[in-house]
Amino acid sequence: VCVEMCLRSSDIHEKREHLEEARQLYGFAKRSFETKATEDELKLLEHQKMLEEKLGVKYVGLSLFDTIHLLLMRNSPFVEKLRSQFKVSDKRFSWLKIRALAAGKKYDELLML
């Protein structure tokens, strides 16, 4: 578990290596939840890196829902992909959408929901 200490590194490549190591260790320790969480984080990191290159905004280090929130605010179609890949429930997604619309002051759309 002490591998998590290394998570603080800011470099993406280093981060990925550490996560990979952590995933393996969790696997050995048969901690399924942690293994899954680390896998998800790895996937999320890939997406975030891609998004950063494409959109030029900082995404790395954000949580899944913060990422979705930001994407919703700029109406990015990429949201659907994240939503399906991380199996976000409908209930949860509606909340995110409402929050994003409210934050973007898009009241017309909010009323249309």
Added chain:
Amino acid sequence: MSAYSHLSSGRLDVSPVREEARRLFLDLLDQCEGTKALVWDQSMTGPFSFISDYTLLKERGVNKMTIIQQQMEPADAEQHVVFLIRPNPDLMKLIADCIKREENAGKGRDYSIFFVPRKTLICERRLENFGVKGSFTNIFECGIDIFPVDSDVLSMELPFAFRECSLEGDHTSMYHVARSLLLMQTIYGIIPRIYGKGQCARRVADIMLRLRRDIPKECDMILPEFDSVILLDRNVDLLSPLLTQLTYEGLVDELFGIENGCCKFSADRFSEQSGGGGGGSAKGQQQESAAKTVILNSTDELYTEIRDLNFYAVGPLLNRKAKHIREAFEERHGAKTVGQIKQFVSKLPHIQGARMSLSTYTTVTELLKEKIESSEFMDRVSMEQDVFRAVDVDRVHPFVEQLISQCAPIAKVLRLICAQCTACNGFKQKVYDFYRREIIQTYGFEHLRTLKRLEDAGLFKLHGQKVYNTIRKTMRLTVEDVNEQNPNDLSYVHSGYAPLTARLVQALTKPEKWRGLEEMLKLIPGPTVDNQQSLHPSIEKRRLSTPSGTYENPRLMLVFFLGGCTFAEISALRFLAQQEEGQTDFVIATTKLINGTSLLKTLIEPPPKS
């Protein structure tokens, strides 16, 4: 001096504790020659305000004070730089950098370092490695363990004690606890009986018995003030601090945060006439920072009266007080003779003071009320009511789900989850995974560490032995139909829930002590402590011949919370002392005054900025 007079107003005069700390500090300071510049560890300024003030330091040649930080320049012309710090290894680099910078610039002077309360090997080693250890004229240990916060409350101001003991296996703080008990025994005599519950309690009791030989011989001849000390590990009762405190003082702490006996409010709500009143705040400061500092301790009569009440009882009381004061003012019309007028004028300052503090606390009450009437607060309290009655605790609670969806501060969310977890003795797999997933997806991957910590501390776990309900029933933790206005049971502090810690103390005030509770005590983690310290025969004889535990001469018990205690717990104990059947008074000591949020913040990764 008068600012500290309340310390000697309680059942036990705690001012000697303050005197001792002051003496230790000033003696060391006097050993440093010349004019001095003090460099404070940020976390030390608050606690030291309990024992000294600026004028006093000025008399001792302190011209300048700064806080430790990067690139600091502690002194201009002062001869001697004194660092006053906790033995925190991270600070060593800052100190070393500062000294090196000064020496390179040819501005070398005398340096001293005071470790509070004790130096550690690792800190000294660090200084050595940075090559600055030789630059110090003095490396002192300033053995101040405990600070008097109020007339019946002492705090060691160690916020991380719980984390260190239950997660990191670092029990240094328990050694400090034992040292502070040693000091208490030198002042107030040997404490004949030691009770306790929990791993840390056992540890402290053992060290305490070992340190007995360090108590000066003449102290054996002091007639003991305390009949017993009870050591309570925070692990014994994790639920109480997680619940919202519903006493006046507790709520001020929950909603605005009490630090070092003071609380800051935004000033615009306080009318001009209340400025400088109440607990005596500085008017100039108020204008500068637009924050009003209210001192919250037993110096103020009115505050002493309302601090321990359930919030719902405060309004009516303030109302009555306002009426009294108006009546007192009206008396002047009734005053006919010169004598009567004279009498009225002599009472005037008192009445005016009372009016001022009334206005201050009424404003505070209004501010609290606004927050309490929000639907979020109501929902939270109603969920807590379900939780401590163990109703529906086995499933995901909709209110928690809602809070997470709204990205509420993580400490608030975790507080409810942990409370729920304690009440149901661990979650079912499905609920457990749901909460974990939601937290990581909402608040970020780094909280995998937070969750692990909570798990290690026993606050968040999978289902285990079902003990909560047994304990709840044996100790009557939950009470139906509480009377918040005129409480008849200490469960009023959480509107229907009595802290287990307070119940354990209550049991000890009765003649049967913990007998009959053995089965229940086994369900609480950690060993039970029951030790005796033998007294000098002549003292023992004298002690037995003076009747104690009677109405005129109540027993005095020291309750030591290891890992922090809440204001609600203190209120519960004060309430207990006022009950007629109790006949026991309490002095409360703790490693730190906490609430659920501040406790959890020490466990959250990364530590959230306050």
